[in-house]
Amino acid sequence: MTPGSLLQDLLFDYTLRTVALGSAILGLVSGALGTFAVLRRQSLLGDTVSHTALPGIALAFLLTGSKAPLVLLLGAAAAGWLGTLLIVAVLRTTRLKSDSAFGVVLSVFFGFGLVLLTLIQKRPDARQAGLEKFLFGQATALLAQDVAVMAVVGAILLAVVIVLYKEFKLAAFDPDFGLSVGLPMRRIDILLTSSLVVAVVLGLQTVGVVLMSAMIVAPAASARQWTDRLGTMIALAGLLGALAGVGGAVASSLTSRLPTGPVIVLCASAIVIISLTLAPRRGLLWSWLRRLRNRRRLALDAVLLDLYELSRQHADRAHPHALAALEAMNQRGGVGRSLAALAARGLVQAVSADAWNLTPAGRQEAERLAATLGRRP
Amino acid sequence: MLAEQPPIAIDVADLTVAYHERPVLWDIDLAVPRGVLMAIVGPNGAGKTTLIKAILGLVPPTAGRVFVFGRPYAEQRHLVGYVPQRGSVDWDFPTDVLDVVMMGRYGALGWVRRPGRAERAQALAALRKVGMEDYTARQINQLSGGQQQRVFLARALVQESQVYLMDEPFQGVDATTERAILLLLQELRSAGKTVLVVHHDLQTVPEYFDWVTLLNVRRIASGPVAEVFTEENLRVAYGGRVPFDSQRKVEA
Numbered sequence: 001m002t003p004g005s006l007l008q009d010l011l012f013d014y015t016l017r018t019v020a021l022g023s024a025i026l027g028l029v030s031g032a033l034g035t036f037a038v039l040r041r042q043s044l045l046g047d048t049v050s051h052t053a054l055p056g057i058a059l060a061f062l063l064t065g066s067k068a069p070l071v072l073l074l075g076a077a078a079a080g081w082l083g084t085l086l087i088v089a090v091l092r093t094t095r096l097k098s099d100s101a102f103g104v105v106l107s108v109f110f111g112f113g114l115v116l117l118t119l120i121q122k123r124p125d126a127r128q129a130g131l132e133k134f135l136f137g138q139a140t141a142l143l144a145q146d147v148a149v150m151a152v153v154g155a156i157l158l159a160v161v162i163v164l165y166k167e168f169k170l171a172a173f174d175p176d177f178g179l180s181v182g183l184p185m186r187r188i189d190i191l192l193t194s195s196l197v198v199a200v201v202l203g204l205q206t207v208g209v210v211l212m213s214a215m216i217v218a219p220a221a222s223a224r225q226w227t228d229r230l231g232t233m234i235a236l237a238g239l240l241g242a243l244a245g246v247g248g249a250v251a252s253s254l255t256s257r258l259p260t261g262p263v264i265v266l267c268a269s270a271i272v273i274i275s276l277t278l279a280p281r282r283g284l285l286w287s288w289l290r291r292l293r294n295r296r297r298l299a300l301d302a303v304l305l306d307l308y309e310l311s312r313q314h315a316d317r318a319h320p321h322a323l324a325a326l327e328a329m330n331q332r333g334g335v336g337r338s339l340a341a342l343a344a345r346g347l348v349q350a351v352s353a354d355a356w357n358l359t360p361a362g363r364q365e366a367e368r369l370a371a372t373l374g375r376r377p
Numbered sequence: 378m379l380a381e382q383p384p385i386a387i388d389v390a391d392l393t394v395a396y397h398e399r400p401v402l403w404d405i406d407l408a409v410p411r412g413v414l415m416a417i418v419g420p421n422g423a424g425k426t427t428l429i430k431a432i433l434g435l436v437p438p439t440a441g442r443v444f445v446f447g448r449p450y451a452e453q454r455h456l457v458g459y460v461p462q463r464g465s466v467d468w469d470f471p472t473d474v475l476d477v478v479m480m481g482r483y484g485a486l487g488w489v490r491r492p493g494r495a496e497r498a499q500a501l502a503a504l505r506k507v508g509m510e511d512y513t514a515r516q517i518n519q520l521s522g523g524q525q526q527r528v529f530l531a532r533a534l535v536q537e538s539q540v541y542l543m544d545e546p547f548q549g550v551d552a553t554t555e556r557a558i559l560l561l562l563q564e565l566r567s568a569g570k571t572v573l574v575v576h577h578d579l580q581t582v583p584e585y586f587d588w589v590t591l592l593n594v595r596r597i598a599s600g601p602v603a604e605v606f607t608e609e610n611l612r613v614a615y616g617g618r619v620p621f622d623s624q625r626k627v628e629a
Contacts, residue, residue: 039467039470039471041467095397163489164489165491166483166491166492167483167488169472169480170483173466173467173470173472173477174461174465174466174480176430176433176435176461176465177459177461177480178480178483179433179434179435180433180434180454180457180458180459181454181480181481181483181484181536182454182455182484224471227471228471228473228516228518229472230470230471230472
């Protein structure tokens, strides 16, 4: 498959175009709204909403007999909303902590949903519901009209985020303070949570109930690695989410066996792993390199100072000292390597095969170091 | 002849906060005159933070009411500034110092309106007052404890309130910051503001504050330091274990 034919498919193949567009919208919206969930330490909320949505989907079918996505997703939204209300009630009335409350409600609803699904499957209905496709998503079943709905709802959600940007920022950073300055933080919280519920439900057709939480958390977690500004983080999370969506849609279209939803999530996970390791400053790779560099500098400083101490004990400052003496003073090891590095910087010189002393520059540097460490020169 | 009474800045009556088995605050009556610098002290779990939060309406009271300058607190929010404990936020949040301070103006801006040049100028002025004007673009996760405290103070100052409620502003800050905060509080008092401070260090109460409230679920005592900060009251508040040198005389 050449890039050319891939691009052609993307533009002209109805299914791929639809799935890619739908996945991009899903990634964009869930990434942007997931930013707030992640910042408020409510990453579990995405997972909870998606799992509690399952009985809503089943009940929507049972009550209306309709398999229309809009109907089912409305049921999903209602159930997801109910789940979050229940969690708030549980937190307020019982002594359960936040994570337990989420976990309990999530499991109970999901279990109930699975029971309903099984019951539906066992019904002697000619119209096999196929509702289990909501477990892992069935992106290939997306129609242009579904994507149109996603686009409209997604646009509304993004508009809400843009318009209420400072309110959401305050809700994520310091809601108590927000209350104290007179902003209706409870209403803002409800709005933010509702937006998240809608964002999650939006993606259930594509990615499914079980994996949707990844699309809420992964793009935002990735974005945090690359920026320190909230606005940039939201935009970047949306972009990375969209990238995962399109990437997953394209990758799964290349073979007929790969399900789109999980592949999208894999793409999002790959983006997270890359961000966690390679991002400058916060990335693991760079912290590791920084640590190495600091350790090397400390090793060099130690040998330089040891040489300096030795030289102070001699009337003749230029008297060379044996490598063995330095090695005896040093607990770290690698003295030879440190000396070579110091020599390369012109701070020490080898007077003979295994005797070293400080150069004038080296003595100056050592005196400066000793002064900062509080030793008298 | 009756002397002119200063108006009461904060009037708390029958305030009770009780959730589970034990009450956190019980039947608190408090009358804080305008223009005092008051410390709120008590042992751990005494309800000091809860008192501040209950006054601010952040914690629903089981009973009681709070008046600010004679009117219910809900109508007077704009007159009260809040400096929460440093530990109450996640300092790894992606934002900078100036942005946090401007949050103090969000209430005045109301829905949707974004902070603009005026708010920025106010924030800069507040940062100057706390000595942080060079840190406007600094990420808040790169601030020391003392700097974080100053940012919170600046955020409260931009509100230009009449009353300030502060929760342990001296906790865990360096000596320079402590002096700076104290100077700021004294400036506020000179300007006629009323400042309530949950304070953790009994040693410095007579030196820093002119009024004090001793709290341990109930109000043990409240009034000018000279009258109220006595060994007897402290013993009652701390249950016999006064955690400092009880031989120290109260400054007249």
